[in-house]
Amino acid sequence: AQKITQTQPGMFVQEKEAVTLDCTYDTSDQSYGLFWYKQPSSGEMIFLIYQGSYDEQNATEGRYSLNFQKARKSANLVISASQLGDSAMYFCAMRDWGNQFYFGTGTSLTVIP
Amino acid sequence: DAGITQSPRHKVTETGTPVTLRCHQTENHRYMYWYRQDPGHGLRLIHYSYGVKDTDKGEVSDGYSVSRSKTEDFLLTLESATSSQTSVYFCAIKGSSDTEAFFGQGTRLTVV
Numbered sequence: 001a002q003k004i005t006q007t008q009p010g011m012f013v014q015e016k017e018a019v020t021l022d023c024t025y026d027t028s029d030q031s032y033g034l035f036w037y038k039q040p041s042s043g044e045m046i047f048l049i050y051q052g053s054y055d056e057q058n059a060t061e062g063r064y065s066l067n068f069q070k071a072r073k074s075a076n077l078v079i080s081a082s083q084l085g086d087s088a089m090y091f092c093a094m095r096d097w098g099n100q101f102y103f104g105t106g107t108s109l110t111v112i113p
Numbered sequence: 114d115a116g117i118t119q120s121p122r123h124k125v126t127e128t129g130t131p132v133t134l135r136c137h138q139t140e141n142h143r144y145m146y147w148y149r150q151d152p153g154h155g156l157r158l159i160h161y162s163y164g165v166k167d168t169d170k171g172e173v174s175d176g177y178s179v180s181r182s183k184t185e186d187f188l189l190t191l192e193s194a195t196s197s198q199t200s201v202y203f204c205a206i207k208g209s210s211d212t213e214a215f216f217g218q219g220t221r222l223t224v225v
Contacts, residue, residue, distance in 0.1 A: 033211055033212065035214060037216075043219050044218055045203065045219075047213075047214065047215065050212040052212070091155060095214065099144050099207055100158065101158070101205065102158075103148075103156040104155055105153060
């Protein structure tokens with residue numbers, strides 16, 4: 001069975017600092033995809049970044065980067081130069097070979113001015 | 114943006130009544146999903162569809178049914194709502210690329 005684990009229920013970061021949100025996954029699939037979503041207090045789910053299991057380079061999207069360590073089955077999200085607007089829930093997700101998506105329980109990030 | 118619309122956005126219903134939530138997409142994507150979001154549980158898959166009339170159960174499907182008679186619409190029905198089904202429900206779509214997965218705005222359902 002597929003499983004996504006986010007071990008940090010809550011995180012705090014100083015404005016302008018970098019922060020890493022942890023995500024580990026468990027799958028026996030060879031082909032899969034990893035996603036990160038942001039959910040602000042307004043409730044919508046905003047796509048941030050994607051990493052494919054065969055991608056050799058870590059994905060980057062602006063201030064977001066995904067630290068992909070395949071052998072360790074981890075896909076940590078790194079947010080650089082944190083901003084107040086980054087305060088939100090962050091969810092890690094995995095798409096398996098059958099196109100089912102599995103989500104972690106989320107990490108609540110608070111950016112401190 | 115895959116043009117996903119969920120309706121209604123908010124609903125309060127009484128225990129024992131049937132409720133149907135609608136997810137509508139404008140781009141003919143094949144895969145559609147219904148999730149529920151509860152504190153401490155993240156998002157859990159209720160049902161998903163991989164084509165017209167092709168649906169399958171997720172990990173929390175008890176008490177829910179779905180239908181997909183047209184590519185653009187995926188309906189979630191609570192046959193007889195219970196208080197444990199009070200939740201936020203999200204529809205999601207897998208885009209045409211493996212790198213894409215989009216969500217609707219969510220429906221907040223309260224069963225009293």
